[in-house]
Amino acid sequence: MDKNLAELLNDQINKEFYSAYLYLDMANFYSDKGLDGFANWYEIQAKEEQDHAMLIYQYLHNNNEKVTLKAIAKPDKTFTTLMDPLKAGLEHEQYVTSLINNIYSVATQVQDYRTVQFLDWFVKEQGEEEKNSTDLITKMELFGDDARTLYMLNSELAARVYSAPSLVL
Numbered sequence: 001m002d003k004n005l006a007e008l009l010n011d012q013i014n015k016e017f018y019s020a021y022l023y024l025d026m027a028n029f030y031s032d033k034g035l036d037g038f039a040n041w042y043e044i045q046a047k048e049e050q051d052h053a054m055l056i057y058q059y060l061h062n063n064n065e066k067v068t069l070k071a072i073a074k075p076d077k078t079f080t081t082l083m084d085p086l087k088a089g090l091e092h093e094q095y096v097t098s099l100i101n102n103i104y105s106v107a108t109q110v111q112d113y114r115t116v117q118f119l120d121w122f123v124k125e126q127g128e129e130e131k132n133s134t135d136l137i138t139k140m141e142l143f144g145d146d147a148r149t150l151y152m153l154n155s156e157l158a159a160r161v162y163s164a165p166s167l168v169l
């Protein structure tokens, strides 16, 4: 595999684990506020991010590339309002999309079409991630100011269940 491409994929493992850590911190914030449904939603999000990291880890191993695990940064966002994590989540996903797009572009340039195919799943997944984040913001704008509707929204988010990624390597 192209050296630069392998390094970018290796770095992405770290970014995905950081995402997991960031989402766990959001779950932590909502848990402290007594909103266990929101906390559940972000705990599952954190699990999904670990899956993303492991898919890239496995892909590099499957291609005989050495993986180097690096330190995961401390979650660096401060949340005050109930909306703050939702907005930070969307911003973060837009950033991750730009990272995936960059790796995709490098894979295309070096004509590594196997990696391009592997990354197709991530490109689609980022579309879903951004949509989910945007939907949450919309729902909070609509229902967040009233205790009763916030309770219902919290109950809706409590129903989210984890499912393993659809991508098989």
Ligand code: FEO
Binding pocket: 016, 019, 048, 049, 052, 093, 096, 126, 129
């Ligand atoms: Fe791994 Fe939320 O993107």
